[in-house]
Every structure is written in structure tokens, then in C-alpha cells.
Amino acid sequence: MLIPDAPDELPTAPRLDAADDLDLAGGTLRDILNLLGLQGTEITARDPETPGDGAGLIAQVFDVYGEDDVASDELGLLIGRRGETLYHLQYLMNTIVGQRRENAPVFGLDIEGYRRRREQMLVDMAREIAEEVRASGDVITLEPMPAHERRIIHLTLEAEEGVRTESVGSGENRQVEILPAE
Numbered sequence: 001m002l003i004p005d006a007p008d009e010l011p012t013a014p015r016l017d018a019a020d021d022l023d024l025a026g027g028t029l030r031d032i033l034n035l036l037g038l039q040g041t042e043i044t045a046r047d048p049e050t051p052g053d054g055a056g057l058i059a060q061v062f063d064v065y066g067e068d069d070v071a072s073d074e075l076g077l078l079i080g081r082r083g084e085t086l087y088h089l090q091y092l093m094n095t096i097v098g099q100r101r102e103n104a105p106v107f108g109l110d111i112e113g114y115r116r117r118r119e120q121m122l123v124d125m126a127r128e129i130a131e132e133v134r135a136s137g138d139v140i141t142l143e144p145m146p147a148h149e150r151r152i153i154h155l156t157l158e159a160e161e162g163v164r165t166e167s168v169g170s171g172e173n174r175q176v177e178i179l180p181a182e
Helices: 021-035 069-079 081-100 114-136 147-157
Strands: 041-046 060-066 107-111 163-168 175-180
Touching (some): 021 041, 021 060, 021 081, 021 107, 060 069, 081 107, 081 114, 114 163, 114 175, 147 175
Parallel strands (some): 060 107
Antiparallel strands (some): 041 060, 163 175
């Protein structure tokens, strides 16, 4: 049974004729989107610019946008609750590339600008809470969050006067504490 809007010829394996790692990763992402019936999309690659992009950790970030409002709405499914589906899709893409290329770099993925919006929200929240910690002297513990989001909080507040951060807990329950500086 063919998925609606899927191409007539579905890929059976990652491409072997990719020019380089970037081409392989981009082609793999395109194949995944095609298999999901999401052809009305545009994929561009750029250098990571911020901690949320994975600057210093990621080789390139693929930005995926819908070519129209309908395609953009469909891409929302790939973001998932709090970006979980997006991060799993990124992991899948990198796993496929890593199996095809030895020492392949890690690639990032952003869909409809979700990661940028989430990063800005985390930066704003961290600064507001840092101000509250400075004013009250209390320790504030944030909700559990994934490592990449905790990294954004830590990097945002490392240059802030009067506060420091620590990660506490384990596994999926790991949290950031924002404390008065010692």
C-alpha cells in the first residue's frame, strides 16, 4: 500500500552515490520525508550558530520548512510533544549516516524553526529565573529536561553575575538548579 503523496519509487536503502557526508545526510533526510509522504518540503543546510543548534558539537544543521501552509502543518507531526519526535528523527538520520560512513560528523535538524523558538524561550526563562535567584537568594530547580536543553540553560547563565547552575538527578529526571553564586 502506497502512502498518500509518497513517490512512486520508494527508496529501499540509503544512497550509495552521495558525494560527501553532507550529501548523504541530506539525501537520507529527504528519503525519510518522502517515505512519510512529506514531499512538499524544502531542506537547507547551514552552520550551527547557537548552543541550541549544537555549535561546537554539530557539523551542519538541516532546516526543513513546508513549501506551503498545508505542508508546514503536516511537518508539525515531526516535531512532536516538546520536540521529542524531532530529536528521534535527528538520531535516526545520524544513525543511518554513521552506518554508511566511518567517522561521519553529527548533523542537527530543525523543523519549521522549532529549535530556535525553543532555545529563545529557554534563554529568556533562564535569565528571568537568574534575576529571581539574585533577588531572593533562593535555589530554583527547573523541570526535568533533556541534555541539550540543560546545556542551553548552563551556557546562558555561565556569564551571569551572582548565579551558578548545577545539574541534579539522573536519567530522564535530570534537572538544572539555579543557585546564588558562592
